[in-house]
Amino acid sequence: MPLEAVIEEVSGQAVVIGSREQLLHLLAEASEIEHTLMCSYLYAAFSLKRAGEPGVSFELGETLERWRKVIMDVAVEEMGHLMIVANLTVAIGGRPHFGRPNFPVAPGYFPSGVAVRLTGFNAETLKHFVFLERPQDTRGQDSAAFEQDDYCREQAHLGLMPSAQDYATIGHLYEAIRTNLIAVNRELGGDVLFLGGKASQIGPPAIDLDGVEPIVDIAGAGRAIDIIVEQGEGSSADREESHYRSFLQIQRELDAAVADDPNFAPAWPAANSPVLRQPPEPEGKVFVNHPQAAELLDFACSTYGLLLRCLVQCFARSGNQIERDQASLMSAAIELMHVLGAASTALVRLPATREGSGVHAGMTFTMLRGVEPLLPGRVERRLLLERVDALSRTRCKLPNHVRQAIARASEQIEALE
Numbered sequence: 001m002p003l004e005a006v007i008e009e010v011s012g013q014a015v016v017i018g019s020r021e022q023l024l025h026l027l028a029e030a031s032e033i034e035h036t037l038m039c040s041y042l043y044a045a046f047s048l049k050r051a052g053e054p055g056v057s058f059e060l061g062e063t064l065e066r067w068r069k070v071i072m073d074v075a076v077e078e079m080g081h082l083m084i085v086a087n088l089t090v091a092i093g094g095r096p097h098f099g100r101p102n103f104p105v106a107p108g109y110f111p112s113g114v115a116v117r118l119t120g121f122n123a124e125t126l127k128h129f130v131f132l133e134r135p136q137d138t139r140g141q142d143s144a145a146f147e148q149d150d151y152c153r154e155q156a157h158l159g160l161m162p163s164a165q166d167y168a169t170i171g172h173l174y175e176a177i178r179t180n181l182i183a184v185n186r187e188l189g190g191d192v193l194f195l196g197g198k199a200s201q202i203g204p205p206a207i208d209l210d211g212v213e214p215i216v217d218i219a220g221a222g223r224a225i226d227i228i229v230e231q232g233e234g235s236s237a238d239r240e241e242s243h244y245r246s247f248l249q250i251q252r253e254l255d256a257a258v259a260d261d262p263n264f265a266p267a268w269p270a271a272n273s274p275v276l277r278q279p280p281e282p283e284g285k286v287f288v289n290h291p292q293a294a295e296l297l298d299f300a301c302s303t304y305g306l307l308l309r310c311l312v313q314c315f316a317r318s319g320n321q322i323e324r325d326q327a328s329l330m331s332a333a334i335e336l337m338h339v340l341g342a343a344s345t346a347l348v349r350l351p352a353t354r355e356g357s358g359v360h361a362g363m364t365f366t367m368l369r370g371v372e373p374l375l376p377g378r379v380e381r382r383l384l385l386e387r388v389d390a391l392s393r394t395r396c397k398l399p400n401h402v403r404q405a406i407a408r409a410s411e412q413i414e415a416l417e
Helices: 021-048 058-091 121-130 170-188 218-231 243-260 290-311 322-347 378-392 400-414
Strands: 006-010 013-017
Touching: 006 121, 006 170, 013 170, 021 121, 021 170, 021 322, 058 218, 058 243, 121 243, 170 218, 290 322, 290 378, 322 378, 322 400, 378 400
Parallel strands: none
Antiparallel strands: 006 013
16 A cells, blocks of 8 residues: 555545545544534524514514524534544544534635634525535535635645645545545455444434444445435535525525515524634634623533533443443433523523623534543443533523433433443
8 A cells, every 4th residue: 555645636626545544534524524514504593583583473483493494404414424424434443533623713724615603594604505515516606704715735745644635515525535435445455444343333223314324344435425425515406405405495585585675684693703712812703701691601512512422422332232322322412402402592592792782692612622532331421420410500591391301311321331
């Protein structure tokens, strides 16, 4: 196998082809892309108003509820993509990568055409979503609000270190992953490349999302990538249920609604790029410091952190009850998703700052410093229970159904072996 990476043209794009380490590098970037897109979509969905709120009639409320459901369904599929990439990473010998940079992601981290920030639902945000999900054969134009200077991430020397893979679309990234999988599989052989094993991955019955199943060979890896691409990133333009087409349809309906009523405001004025902590470079960010909003944001981010820990613990398990424990962890994560949704929906209805600027708060999805797997067994159970107990003791005013969801999450974690 070549010791150093090479660049080849594949379907009109330059692809960096390297070793297993290059594959792990690309899969980590894919995980971060899926993770950040999921959060971006959730933020927009949480900001939508409901029937009876200012400027929203019952009829418009039904429309907004449908838009919310479509965006949430896309976000759930993005979570599925994150889990598929995690399975693929484990299949070739790595650990699932759930870490990512905090929002807003600085230019240079992803390719210049991939700007990632948290923004509420509006025409500019929708245009950006359409641009991000566009098929590989569609040029598209990003919203002016998200455009950034062109740059490349190339290295002066392609050697042993993994190289950044620039890509025009997210579909292109997955084609680079596919090309590397085929190349490394050819050089090493399937038994050597796919050494992670089924038991270390996740699938039914613990989780029921399209494509989330153990991967053991190059054929299964190809099918997994196909599902991701077909659902949104690089899907063909005639696939009606793709993320791209779903966002296009909402965009047309929004344009029509604004044409009928230029004052139509479908969403709360959620902050662009809200942050949990005082930023050293405040430009372009909103520091959420209103007392009520700050307390609820702290709770929401803590919920999100525990949710991620539950997902991470689903992988590379051992013992006699792997599937049962995976199901318990996934059930706890789902309960925490409901808690997170309720807290995030409430946040966007609160002022962001003490100054009362008219800007509302929003969920920042602030990351833990590390989401590596906890030590198994007694340690894992103890640490997860400590966190869920902390959530249950919050001083935030939470409705009963949210507190009940926290209690159910605790019960699922208690059931771990």
